[in-house]
Amino acid sequence: xxxxxxxxxxxxxxxxVFIIVAFLLLMVILKKVAYGPLTKxxxxxxxxxxxxxxxxxxxxxxxxTLVEQRQKELSESKTQASQMIAxxxxxxxxxxxxxxxxxxxxxAGMRQSAEDxxxxxxxxxxxxxxxxxxDLSVNIAxxxxxxxxxxxxxxxxxxxxxxxxxxx
Amino acid sequence: xxxxxxxFSLLGLTFTWTTVLSTLLAMSVVVxxxxxxxxxxxxxxxxxxxxxxYVLDFVKGILGDQLPNNLARQFGLYSFTLFLFLLxxxxxxxxxxxxxxxxxxxxxxxxxDPLIAFSLAIMSLTLAHATGIKTLGLxxxxxxxxxxxxxxxxxxxxxxxxxNFLTLALRLFGNIFAGELMLNLLASMASSxxxxxxxxxxxxxxxxxxxxxLIGGIQAYVFVMLTAVFxxxxxxxx
Numbered sequence: 386x387x388x389x390x391x392x393x394x395x396x397x398x399x400x401x402v403f404i405i406v407a408f409l410l411l412m413v414i415l416k417k418v419a420y421g422p423l424t425k426x427x428x429x430x431x432x433x434x435x436x437x438x439x440x441x442x443x444x445x446x447x448x449x450t451l452v453e454q455r456q457k458e459l460s461e462s463k464t465q466a467s468q469m470i471a472x473x474x475x476x477x478x479x480x481x482x483x484x485x486x487x488x489x490x491x492x493a494g495m496r497q498s499a500e501d502x503x504x505x506x507x508x509x510x511x512x513x514x515x516x517x518x519x520d521l522s523v524n525i526a527x528x529x530x531x532x533x534x535x536x537x538x539x540x541x542x543x544x545x546x547x548x549x550x551x552x553x
Numbered sequence: 554x555x556x557x558x559x560x561f562s563l564l565g566l567t568f569t570w571t572t573v574l575s576t577l578l579a580m581s582v583v584v585x586x587x588x589x590x591x592x593x594x595x596x597x598x599x600x601x602x603x604x605x606x607y608v609l610d611f612v613k614g615i616l617g618d619q620l621p622n623n624l625a626r627q628f629g630l631y632s633f634t635l636f637l638f639l640l641x642x643x644x645x646x647x648x649x650x651x652x653x654x655x656x657x658x659x660x661x662x663x664x665x666d667p668l669i670a671f672s673l674a675i676m677s678l679t680l681a682h683a684t685g686i687k688t689l690g691l692x693x694x695x696x697x698x699x700x701x702x703x704x705x706x707x708x709x710x711x712x713x714x715x716x717n718f719l720t721l722a723l724r725l726f727g728n729i730f731a732g733e734l735m736l737n738l739l740a741s742m743a744s745s746x747x748x749x750x751x752x753x754x755x756x757x758x759x760x761x762x763x764x765x766x767l768i769g770g771i772q773a774y775v776f777v778m779l780t781a782v783f784x785x786x787x788x789x790x791x
């Protein structure tokens with residue numbers, strides 16, 4: 386290395402070559418040290434952001450679909466429920482109507498048979514009473530015809546008769 | 554630029570120590586910063602990674618405004634490196650200038666040297682022209698460069714290509730060089746006025762340093778943006 390310290394005006398060519406070569410060298414170093422890794426990371430970050438955005442929009446679409454589906458299902462089940470309630474109400478009413486109807490019929494039947502019984506019993510009683518009265522009249526008549534009676538006898542007779550009645 | 558310089562020769566080429574040392578220092582700082590900020594690169598960024606990702610996004614934003622996607626991607630590494638190097642280079646001279654008693658400046662902002670600014674401009678424009686040829690083919694590239702929008706504008710277009718080159722380099726060099734010159738003048742003012750010069754010089758120096766900090770950032774941005782603009786123009790993307 387020929388080094389000489391000379392006081393002279395600068396000769397351009399050597400300096401120019403030096404600057405340009407040094408600059409190219411600096412470019413190589415910076416590419417290795419900073420530009421390369423940074424560009425790589427920036428690209429990776431851009432990729433990641435793109436991917437995340439895609440994911441997010443896909444997820445949001447999925448969520449929307451799910452919400453719609455759930456909404457549909459919910460409204461379906463609401464309809465179903467109100468239908469079920471209506472059916473239940475209807476059938477309950479029908480059942481209660483039938484029960485009341487049946488009870489009414491039964492009550493009416495019971496009343497009818499009670500009335501019938503009463504009428505029959507009354508008729509029986511009347512028949513019996515008629516027969517008794519007839520018997521009694523016959524008895525009294527026969528007793529009256531058998532004897533002319535004194536007042537005492539009459540009384541004794543009436544008492545005896547009453548006693549007889551009382552024993553019956 | 555009649556200051557004395559220290560040079561050395563190697564392989565028949567002459568190198569200036571100031572250029573070599575300043576450039577190497579700036580590049581070392583760039584590498585150190587880059588390594589420090591990207592110790593742990595992860596999908597979830599840490600604080601350091603956020604900073605350098607912001608820089609990368611910023612550069613990508615500059616490219617995205619000017620270039621179609623495929624070109625913006627191709628120019629990503631170049632522009633990222635260029636921006637970091639220019640940013641560190643432009644601000645470096647504000648902190649550090651090494652000057653020996655003999656008047657030789659050993660270290661300063663690399664971009665305060667016209668040669669470095671021109672070298673960077675040559676590199677950027679070579680890339681831009683090469684991209685133009687690659688995109689449009691040689692015929693289409695020449696036609697696009699010289700005969701658009703009208704063939705009659707050929708002379709103006711030739712001038713434009715030359716001025717593009719000159720302004721790209723000189724804008725960078727001029728801004729940074731002027732900034733450092735002013736700082737040096739203010740610094741020399743500090744030792745004048747019978748030792749009381751520092752009283753006015755200190756606030757002025759601080760203000761100018763703040764201003765230069767801003768200028769350095771803006772010039773790094775402008776250089777990267779103009780590279781993208783020229784590439785877009787030369788590839789027929791307008």
